[in-house]
Amino acid sequence: MDRAPGLSVRLKLTLSYTGFLMLAGTLVLAVVWLFLLRYSPRDGIDTLRELLNPGVFIGGWGPRVFLPAATLVMAFLLVFGLVGGWFLAGRMLAPLAQITDATRRASGGSLAHRIRLPGRRDEFRELADSFDAMLARLEAHVAEQRRFAANASHELRTPLAIAQTFLEVARKDPDGATGELVERLHAVNSRAIDLTEALLVLSRADQRSFTPEHVDLSLLAEEATETLLPLAGRRGVTIETTGDVTPTTGSPALLLQLTTNLVHNAIVHNLPDGAPEPGTVHVHTDTGPGGATLVVENTGERLTEGLVATLAEPFQRGTERARAARSGADHVGVGLGLAIVRSIAEAHDGTLALAARPGGGLRATVRLPPGHV
Structure with missing residues (x-):
């Protein structure tokens, strides 16, 4: 101005x-x-x-x-x-x-500078401390966005490069099997579409571009479970759903996406095929003084705390997930499932907590503000 x-x-x-x-x-x-x-x-x-x-x-x-x-x-x-x-x-x-001076540096793009004003607390020092905290959050957010942009570019480039390779092979061998080529191109294209849609959902959640409504998490858990029952049947996984009415406030579509992502993640990253006992997924909703809670637990391989801490980062996968993604398994997601869950939870002023289960598998706990249904 x-x-x-x-x-x-x-x-x-x-x-x-x-x-x-x-x-x-x-x-x-x-x-x-x-x-x-x-x-x-x-x-x-x-x-x-x-x-x-x-x-x-x-x-x-x-x-x-x-x-x-x-x-x-x-x-x-x-x-x-x-x-x-x-x-x-x-x-x-x-x-x-x-x-x-710090404000001028920040406006010029330098987010690493801190004021660190000495002395006892007064109005100026409270302002300086608040500004330092804001710069720290901005620096972390910008770094995360840069990593996200780099990872998204890499993930989007991979299916395009695979499709280009298939097309080059088909052009050099016009008499080749077109049916198999079409199937592969279809799988690659589907993965690119899934990734693009996941990026759009993640962007929508980050911008909080939704009108809050009264939602019952227990109904969303039942809907997500019914939708994914065929996938669980093919994987030999049993799903159990418990809980009473669990009211909260938010976007029904985004909260359904959150619940579906958690259940889908619990199904596809469960015990491997041929395990001595079938895998299980337990979905539980509850309400209390602190708000609404959604807990999704699954059996699976043993996870380290270091690995669990990275699972909600965009495009982060465990070793088994990375191998499955390279092999082109059709059940593997795009690496944004838990990142979307965390983003949706934070957009609703909630939290996502991940913990490794002692016997193997993962426990995901989402806490949301209370509401009225």
């Missing part, structure tokens, strides 16, 4: 200090004039008796003695107020100069 030039804050404070000091001096001198020169008893202090002598006062000596002294006092107060006010204003505004 373009603004007309004006006085600096330091000069304004200096003039304010000086004006206040001059006003205080004027009031003090007025009190001396009114109460000491005019209303003091004549039997007062000896030094005042001469000054308050009626003959002296009536003859004009009182004003002639008082006014020059008052003028000198006011001149001294003016100079003292200007010099002292300028110095004090500079001392008071020194932290603001550091904050302004």
Whole structure:
């Protein structure tokens, strides 16, 4: 915004200090004039008796003695107020100069700089600490967005490169088996579409572009379970759903996506085919003083805490997930399932907590604010 030039804050404070000091001096001198020169008893202090002598006062000596002294006092107060006010204003505004410098650096793209204003807490230091915290969040967010953009570009480039390879092979061998080629191209194209749709869902959740409504998480859990029952049957996985009415507030479509992603993740990353016992998925919803809770647990391979901490990052997969993705298994997602869950939960002022189960598998817990159905 373009603004007309004006006085600096330091000069304004200096003039304010000086004006206040001059006003205080004027009031003090007025009190001396009114109460000491005019209303003091004549039997007062000896030094005042001469000054308050009626003959002296009536003859004009009182004003002639008082006014020059008052003028000198006011001149001294003016100079003292200007010099002292300028110095004090500079001392008071020194932290603001550091904050302004940090703001200019941040606007120029330098998010690593921190003010770190020393001293005890006051208004300036609270402002500086808040600005440092904001810069830290912005720096982390920008770094995450850069990683996300790089990973998204890589993930989108992979199916396009595979399709290009298939087309090159088909062009060199026109008599080849077109049916198999079409099937492969269909699988690659489906993966690219799934990735694009997942990116759109993730962007929508990050922007919070939805109208909150009253939602029952238990109904969403049942709907997601019914939708994924065929996949669970093909994988030999049993799904159990428990819980009473679990009200919350948010987007029904996004919360259904959240629930579906968690159940889908629990199915496809369960015990491998041919395991001694079938895999299971347990979906539970509950409500309490802290809000609504959705818990999805599944059996599976043992996971380390280090691996679990990265599973909600975009395009992060465990070792088994990475091998399945390279092999082109049709049940493997695009690496955004849990990232979307976390983003949707945060968009609803909720949280996602992941923990490795002692016997193997994963426990995912989503906590959302309470609501009314």
